[in-house]
Amino acid sequence: MESxxxxxxxxxxxxxxxxxxxxxxxxxxxxxxxVTNVSAHQPITLQGDKPSRCxxxxxxxxxxxxxxxxxxxxxxxxxxxxxxxxxxALHLHNVDCxxxxxxxxxxxxxxxxxxxxxxxxxxxxxxxxxxxTFIEAAIYREWVTNLGRRESxxxxxxxxxxxxxxxxxxxxxxxxxxxxxLTQAELADACGISxxxxxxxxxxLRRLELVEWDSRQVRIRNWSxxxxxxxxxxxxxxxxxxxxxxAPLEERxxxxx
Amino acid sequence: MESxxxxxxxxxxxxxxxxxxxxxxxxxxxxxxxVTNVSAHQPITLQGDKPSRCxxxxxxxxxxxxxxxxxxxxxxxxxxxxxxxxxxALHLHNVDCxxxxxxxxxxxxxxxxxxxxxxxxxxxxxxxxxxxTFIEAAIYREWVTNLGRRESxxxxxxxxxxxxxxxxxxxxxxxxxxxxxLTQAELADACGISxxxxxxxxxxLRRLELVEWDSRQVRIRNWSxxxxxxxxxxxxxxxxxxxxxxAPLEERxxxxx
DNA sequence: CGACCGATTGACACAGCTCAAATGAAGTGG
DNA sequence: CCACTTCATTTGAGCTGTGTCAATCGGTCG
Numbered sequence: 001m002e003s004x005x006x007x008x009x010x011x012x013x014x015x016x017x018x019x020x021x022x023x024x025x026x027x028x029x030x031x032x033x034x035v036t037n038v039s040a041h042q043p044i045t046l047q048g049d050k051p052s053r054c055x056x057x058x059x060x061x062x063x064x065x066x067x068x069x070x071x072x073x074x075x076x077x078x079x080x081x082x083x084x085x086x087x088x089a090l091h092l093h094n095v096d097c098x099x100x101x102x103x104x105x106x107x108x109x110x111x112x113x114x115x116x117x118x119x120x121x122x123x124x125x126x127x128x129x130x131x132x133t134f135i136e137a138a139i140y141r142e143w144v145t146n147l148g149r150r151e152s153x154x155x156x157x158x159x160x161x162x163x164x165x166x167x168x169x170x171x172x173x174x175x176x177x178x179x180x181x182l183t184q185a186e187l188a189d190a191c192g193i194s195x196x197x198x199x200x201x202x203x204x205l206r207r208l209e210l211v212e213w214d215s216r217q218v219r220i221r222n223w224s225x226x227x228x229x230x231x232x233x234x235x236x237x238x239x240x241x242x243x244x245x246x247a248p249l250e251e252r253x254x255x256x257x
Numbered sequence: 258m259e260s261x262x263x264x265x266x267x268x269x270x271x272x273x274x275x276x277x278x279x280x281x282x283x284x285x286x287x288x289x290x291x292v293t294n295v296s297a298h299q300p301i302t303l304q305g306d307k308p309s310r311c312x313x314x315x316x317x318x319x320x321x322x323x324x325x326x327x328x329x330x331x332x333x334x335x336x337x338x339x340x341x342x343x344x345x346a347l348h349l350h351n352v353d354c355x356x357x358x359x360x361x362x363x364x365x366x367x368x369x370x371x372x373x374x375x376x377x378x379x380x381x382x383x384x385x386x387x388x389x390t391f392i393e394a395a396i397y398r399e400w401v402t403n404l405g406r407r408e409s410x411x412x413x414x415x416x417x418x419x420x421x422x423x424x425x426x427x428x429x430x431x432x433x434x435x436x437x438x439l440t441q442a443e444l445a446d447a448c449g450i451s452x453x454x455x456x457x458x459x460x461x462l463r464r465l466e467l468v469e470w471d472s473r474q475v476r477i478r479n480w481s482x483x484x485x486x487x488x489x490x491x492x493x494x495x496x497x498x499x500x501x502x503x504a505p506l507e508e509r510x511x512x513x514x
Numbered sequence: 515c516g517a518c519c520g521a522t523t524g525a526c527a528c529a530g531c532t533c534a535a536a537t538g539a540a541g542t543g544g
Numbered sequence: 545c546c547a548c549t550t551c552a553t554t555t556g557a558g559c560t561g562t563g564t565c566a567a568t569c570g571g572t573c574g
Contacts, residue, residue, distance in 0.1 A: 017350075048492070064398065066398060066399070066402045068402055068403075068406040068407050068411075068488055069407075069411070069488040072406040072407075073406070074401060074402040074405040074406040076398040076401045076402060077398070087391070088391040088394065088395070090387075090391075091384060091387060091388040091391055092388065092391050092392070092395070092495055093274075093495070094492060094495070096395045096398060096399070096492060096493040096495075097395075097398050120380055123377055123380075123383075126380075126383065126387075127348060130347075130348060130383075130387050130390065131348035131349065133387065133390050133391065133394065134344070134345035134347075134348055134349050134390065135349070136394055137345065137390065137393055137394050137397060138345070138349070138353045138354075140394060140397030140398065140400075140401060141321065141323060141333040141334070141353060141354055141397065142323070142353070143397075143401050144331060144333045144397060144400050144401060144404060145323040145325055145331040145333060146325075147401060147404035147405045147449065148331040148404045148446075148448070148449025149325040149329040149330070149331040149449060150325050150326075150329075151529070151530090152529080152530070154325075154326070183551090183552060183553090184552070184553065184554095185552080185553095189405075191405070192404065192405025192406060193530070193531090194530070194531055194532075195552095195553090196530090196531075196532080196533095196554090196555090197529085197530055197531070199552095199553060199554060199555090200530090200554090200555095202553095203554085215539090215552095231325055231326040235305070235351060235353060236353040238349055238350070238351070238353075408561070408562090409561075409562070440519090440520065440521090441520075441521065441522095442520080442521095450562070450563085451562070451563050451564075452520095452521095453522085453523090453562090453563075453564080453565095454561085454562055454563070456520095456521060456522060456523090457522090457523095457562090459521095460522085472571095
């Protein structure tokens with residue numbers, strides 16, 4: 001559970017498109033945060049709640065999910081350190097999905113009023129956070145495509161590629177390895193498949209020598225093969241660097257290892 | 258193709274959560290718009306483009322879509338009059354999906370710079386548009402759930418309920434009837450099913466006396482039945498009124514007709 | 515009239531689901 | 545240090561929702 005100053009990952013995130021000014025970084029560092037540990041599967045916000053806080057992920061992973069009829073659950077997003085989980089609390093009056101921790105996690109709560117106050121003083125910070133909202137929407141569009149038009153092995157491959165790319169930007173996926181407490185049942189709920197089938201897909205990815213995945217440790221053995229299988233192209237993530245530069249480079253390293 | 262003043266639907270949209278001040282409405286009405294007719298299936302923006310304008314839907318319907326491998330297409334959102342189709346042009350540098358017109362439509366293009374200029378002067382307008390972005394994200398979460406965890410008849414029913422609700426707020430769905438130039442193949446691409454199966458689902462909805470759907474005219478014959486079949490609940494749309502008030506009321510009217 | 519497009523139908527195939535049980539790993543308490 | 549529980553993973557077998565392929569039908573337009 002990496003710490004550093006709590007807002008450091010957020011800062012580097014907001015500066016992806018260009019540096020902030022000193023007083024802007026200052027304002028962020030002055031935000032009143034309530035840092036909290038949440039344990040695995042602990043619900044943070046429930047659908048139907050009136051939002052009273054915004055949640056910044058400092059360490060670990062959160063996820064949002066909705067229930068469909070028949071007790072079927074869909075994970076609608078995965079949140080990694082540096083992500084704001086529920087910025088919509090700033091402007092919406094009711095919460096449309098559940099927010100929980102995947103494994104043990106560290107979050108920082110911010111009062112919407114305090115955040116709004118900061119954003120009113122700093123239009124550029126407001127723009128930077130709005131931009132994060134647009135990126136979130138782009139990720140949703142890709143998930144819609146993934147769920148609607150790809151078969152199961154591609155869905156899982158695509159999700160792994162996305163996670164690796166996003167985690168690289170916060171330096172949590174070196175050599176195309178990363179650690180995530182995602183069970184096969186949760187993988188299934190994110191990919192819209194059954195947990196039995198998720199297991200078979202993971203085995204197939206192992207057999208194809210694309211991915212190793214044991215006890216929360218994911219290792220991509222063949223990035224380009226996995227990206228091909230998952231029909232993955234990182235443009236939608238709006239990353240500051242080209243994956244063509246970053247990922248295959250890492251791949252070479254990991255293949256020597 | 259309804260007109261009125263081009264920004265009138267946008268205004269009523271932004272005022273859903275509270276009235277704007279006179280000078281704010283003024284600023285919107287002074288936005289330099291380029292009103293344009295687009296013909297059916299005409300691409301407006303393509304994936305990979307550098308965004309150069311924001312597109313406001315004045316009349317008709319637009320949709321965004323992405324291609325998956327094997328030529329499979331997924332419609333990622335449907336846009337109705339009053340919607341901004343690509344606000345992300347304000348802050349993102351590349352376009353992640355295609356934008357086209359479903360049938361003939363009327364749009365207004367706004368230069369991002371002009372929009373940004375207006376938003377910098379009016380923080381409340383910026384907040385109002387940011388709120389629309391959050392609602393868009395909530396809709397995406399529901400689509401993810403729809404595609405991931407509902408079977409085909411529920412997916413289609415859910416989509417119809419969503420469209421009816423959204424169109425009601427812009428007064429384009431009285432008595433639970435609305436007109437939309439959506440072919441069964443496009444319905445299929447929105448719901449992640451094959452067009453053959455979309456046809457069978459539509460027939461089943463007719464047989465169950467839930468929906469009539471002939472040549473672009475959709476008539477919901479049994480709102481509560483359709484909402485039940487589609488596992489639909491409108492909270493995620495963040496509408497200013499309760500559907501429980503509006504929709505069943507309309508239903509009574511339409512059932513007498 | 516021919517061309518085209520969207521809706522419709524039938525037959526068959528298969529990806530992925532459900533049910534059910536077994537295996538393995540990790541922790542708990544006696 | 546061993547029973548016992550718990551939870552995640554794995555496997556097998558049969559079922560089904562949905563896809564694919566290939567026609568046909570019906571309306572519309574030039």
